Amino acid sequence: MFLGIEIGGTKLQLGVGHGHGGPLVELVRLEIDPRRGAAGILAQIERAGLDLVRRHVIQRIGIGFGGPVDGAAGRVLKSHQVSGWDDAPLADWCRQTLGVPAVLANDCDAAALAEARFGAGRAATTVFYVTVGTGIGGGLVINGRLHGSHRPAVAEIGHLRPGLHADRAEDTVESLASGPGIAAAAQAILSGRVSRPLARIRRQIGRPDKSRVREQLERIEEIERMHADDLLSRCGGDLESLTSRHVAQAAADGNELAREVLDEAWRALGWAIAQTVTLLAPEVVVIGGGVSLLGESQFFAPVRRYAACYVFPPLAERFEIVPARLGEEVVVHGALAIAAHES
Numbered sequence: 502m503f504l505g506i507e508i509g510g511t512k513l514q515l516g517v518g519h520g521h522g523g524p525l526v527e528l529v530r531l532e533i534d535p536r537r538g539a540a541g542i543l544a545q546i547e548r549a550g551l552d553l554v555r556r557h558v559i560q561r562i563g564i565g566f567g568g569p570v571d572g573a574a575g576r577v578l579k580s581h582q583v584s585g586w587d588d589a590p591l592a593d594w595c596r597q598t599l600g601v602p603a604v605l606a607n608d609c610d611a612a613a614l615a616e617a618r619f620g621a622g623r624a625a626t627t628v629f630y631v632t633v634g635t636g637i638g639g640g641l642v643i644n645g646r647l648h649g650s651h652r653p654a655v656a657e658i659g660h661l662r663p664g665l666h667a668d669r670a671e672d673t674v675e676s677l678a679s680g681p682g683i684a685a686a687a688q689a690i691l692s693g694r695v696s697r698p699l700a701r702i703r704r705q706i707g708r709p710d711k712s713r714v715r716e717q718l719e720r721i722e723e724i725e726r727m728h729a730d731d732l733l734s735r736c737g738g739d740l741e742s743l744t745s746r747h748v749a750q751a752a753a754d755g756n757e758l759a760r761e762v763l764d765e766a767w768r769a770l771g772w773a774i775a776q777t778v779t780l781l782a783p784e785v786v787v788i789g790g791g792v793s794l795l796g797e798s799q800f801f802a803p804v805r806r807y808a809a810c811y812v813f814p815p816l817a818e819r820f821e822i823v824p825a826r827l828g829e830e831v832v833v834h835g836a837l838a839i840a841a842h843e844s
Contacts, residue, residue, distance in 0.1 A: 502518070502558050503517070504559045504563070505520075505833040505840065506564045506833075507565045507836065508564065509608065510535065510567055512530070513542060515529045515531075515553060517557050517559070518833075518837045519837070520837040520840060520842075521619075522834055535583045538585035539584065539585030546595075550598075550599045561603065562601050562602070563841075564603060565612070565835055566606070566607060567582065567607075569607065570606065572607075572650050573651055575604070576589060576591065576592070591603070603840075606836070607638070607640070608832045609639060609640045609656075610655070610656075611836045612831045613787075613835070614839065615827055615835035616628065616787045616789070616835075618645055618838060620827045620831070622823075626643065626784060628641070628786075629641055629658075629781060630787045631658055631786060633791075635680055636679050637675040637678060637790075638656075639659065641783070658777055659674050659679065659773075677765065678767070680744070680745040680792050683792070687743055687747075687748045687762045690762065691758075692740060725757075729758060731756050735751060749799060763803075767804050767807055771806065771809075778808065778813075778820050779812055786822045787823055787825050788801070788822060
């Protein structure tokens with residue numbers, strides 16, 4: 502029996518299982534208070550973990566951590582959501598505190614392994630996993646084994662920089678297509694920090710009578726104001742409170758500004774997936790994470806369309822983009838599989 506632990510920016514899960522993808526023997530879900538930092542999370546793990554270790558015969562602990570790690574050394578390098586994790590010896594802490602040896606992996610790598618072995622990619626030789634939520638991460642599994650787990654980072658699709666002008670570290674696919682990235686794009690439009698591309702306005706006008714251009718531009722501005730007011734009303738008029746969920750719901754209700762924000766996000770994500778497929782030729786790209794729960798019409802269909810647009814043509818019809826199957830327990834299942842493999 503093994504203990505799998507998922508440590509995210511907002512969620513902590515501890516699950517007991519056999520590491521073969523079957524139903525968990527027990528699962529504990531806890532909310533993280535980022536204000537308490539790493540110390541607060543460790544205190545939660547100590548309380549819940551000791552209870553699980555006492556009641557189950559645990560051979561090894563597997564940890565999926567939401568951030569870059571040095572798996573070979575069992576150390577967390579950094580968290581981008583919670584303070585206090587810099588160069589933290591998490592595997593040793595688990596061994597000393599819970600009395601059980603532990604192995605450490607990035608959470609996206611753990612999820613990739615679980616989906617490749619037990620989920621949507623189980624029939625494929627090469628599986629690329631993408632999570633789209635608060636951030637965007639990736640994991641690569643070849644012949645049922647994680648690729649590059651000995652490296653400080655691997656398959657980080659969210660940190661691809663789209664275009665030659667993206668020369669700053671923060672100019673990434675994640676900044677455009679993650680949940681916060683989508684919200685920030687909508688906020689920028691509503692605050693007037695960015696304007697809509699002229700090409701989009703031209704498409705709305707079509708081939709106008711020159712004498713009516715001003716009239717049609719005024720009509721477009723009026724419609725845009727209406728859509729902007731709609732978005733603002735969804736967050737109570739507080740622009741800083743606007744979320745990707747507000748944008749997605751507005752888009753589903755026909756808000757054209759929201760639809761354009763999502764379209765740009767899916768273009769960036771589809772481009773990134775196409776680059777990955779061109780280089781690695783996976784048979785299956787599995788996408789999970791909260792943003793992917795928007796579903797087929799609002800998420801998967803446009804992402805597939807843009808991936809097909811940018812991929813190397815001989816590969817265009819030789820891969821699938823499919824939703825993840827293992828739900829919220831995916832990282833726990835991956836952590837358990839890693840622990841089982843190491844024992």
